[in-house]
Amino acid sequence: MLVLTRRAGESVVIGDGIVVTIIDVRGDGVRIGIDAPRSVRVHRAEVLAAVETANAQATVPDEDAQATVDALRAIRPPADRTAPEAPSA
Template sequence: MLVLTRKAGESVIIGDNIVVTVLEARGDVIRIGIQAPRDVQVHREEVYRELQAANREAASPAEESVQALTDSLRPTPRPD
């Protein structure tokens, strides 16, 4: 992990097109501004983790749903 010291108004540049600027520091609260291209997603960590959990849950169907789908795809025997 890179650790830097910055004062209000100073920035850090990530890659060629992401700029993180310290806007204000008041006690334990730091306000930062992030300039990034629209195609770069920027989330607070807790929001990012919630999104990951929701995506994992949506991608793994319940066992009952899988069994119901399997049963519906089985050919039904024809009466003779």
């Protein structure tokens, strides 16, 4: 990990198109500005972790939801999606 010291108004350039600028330093917090191409995703680590966790949980089947789906299928089974036979001549 590269560790740098920067003051308000100073920047760090990453690669060909990302500029990180120190906007303000207050107590134990630092405000930064990030200028990056639209193709580069920029996320706060804690938000990205929360989204990834929520997405992983969304892929786990919910037992109550599955029971509801099974009950609905029992009432009305899925339609037969096979192609109808051609009429005989």
